Amino acid sequence: xxxxxxxxxxxxxxxxxxxxxxxxxxxxxxxxxxxxxxxxxxxxxxxxxxxxxxxxxxxxxxxxxxxxxxxxxxxxxxxxxxxxxxxxxxxxxxxxxxxxxxxxxxxxxxxxxxxxxxxxxxxxxxxxxxxxxxxxxxxxxxxxxxxxxxxxxxxxxx
Amino acid sequence: xxxxxxxxxxxxxxxxxxxxxxxxxxxxxxxxxxxxxxxxxxxxxxxxxxxxxxxxxxxxxxxxxxxxxxxxxxxxxxxxxxxxxxxxxxxxxxxxxxxxxxxxxxxx
Numbered sequence: 001x002x003x004x005x006x007x008x009x010x011x012x013x014x015x016x017x018x019x020x021x022x023x024x025x026x027x028x029x030x031x032x033x034x035x036x037x038x039x040x041x042x043x044x045x046x047x048x049x050x051x052x053x054x055x056x057x058x059x060x061x062x063x064x065x066x067x068x069x070x071x072x073x074x075x076x077x078x079x080x081x082x083x084x085x086x087x088x089x090x091x092x093x094x095x096x097x098x099x100x101x102x103x104x105x106x107x108x109x110x111x112x113x114x115x116x117x118x119x120x121x122x123x124x125x126x127x128x129x130x131x132x133x134x135x136x137x138x139x140x141x142x143x144x145x146x147x148x149x150x151x152x153x154x155x156x157x158x
Numbered sequence: 159x160x161x162x163x164x165x166x167x168x169x170x171x172x173x174x175x176x177x178x179x180x181x182x183x184x185x186x187x188x189x190x191x192x193x194x195x196x197x198x199x200x201x202x203x204x205x206x207x208x209x210x211x212x213x214x215x216x217x218x219x220x221x222x223x224x225x226x227x228x229x230x231x232x233x234x235x236x237x238x239x240x241x242x243x244x245x246x247x248x249x250x251x252x253x254x255x256x257x258x259x260x261x262x263x264x265x266x
Contacts, residue, residue, distance in 0.1 A: 009195075038262070
């Protein structure tokens with residue numbers, strides 16, 4: 001087996017699992033909004049389009065979205081990179097920071113929660129302005145995942 | 159900064175009949191199956207792709223592809239433990255949401 005085949009065989013299965021969660025979050029966006037309201041994070045749910053990672057900076061970027069190829073229709077595209085070479089990928093700031101909830105979870109963990117105390121920035125279409133939410137990324141993570149697992153990951157992360 | 163591949167002349171050959179998703183590299187989209195079999199590689203700049211002309215593509219872009227994949231391989235290894243923890247968190251997120259869908263209640 002060639003080296004590139006070994007690499008793809010190693011990376012692709014985990015990436016493919018992560019894509020399943022993207023699919024799930026994408027198909028359940030309305031449920032997630034209702035969940036967040038029920039959990040008390042009403043500001044997040046009220047934002048129409050949330051650029052979820054806009055108000056923070058971090059080193060490792062996990063990024064996933066739909067990609068159209070003429071011959072293949074739509075495929076999901078996934079990328080893992082670092083801040084210093086992000087521009088080589090051609091990532092715009094909008095494409096990087098416009099995230100779904102599953103992407104927020106992954107980016108928080110791979111960055112060892114480096115931006116967990118940052119307050120989330122929303123965009124209110126009614127007044128056409130960004131605004132800072134009362135909730136931090138830590139609040140969001142715990143609401144989505146649970147305090148017990150948050151503590152366990154924080155303890156075991158290397 | 160990208161580093162040199164240890165196997166610069168390795169030939170890239172597509173083997174899969176279909177792609178499940180694409181992995182993005184700085185210069186390429188790598189179309190693969192869920193298990194990692196290679197279907198095709200598209201160049202970001204332009205319309206060239208591996209299956210169109212394997213020999214020509216390898217000659218022009220093979221070494222660059224290997225360098226970029228090598229860089230991703232190193233990053234993946236560095237973050238592997240965290241990625242598996244993230245997967246645990248995502249599974250929990252999914253479970254909590256399914257519970258909410260069934261009961262209308264949010265787990266503490």
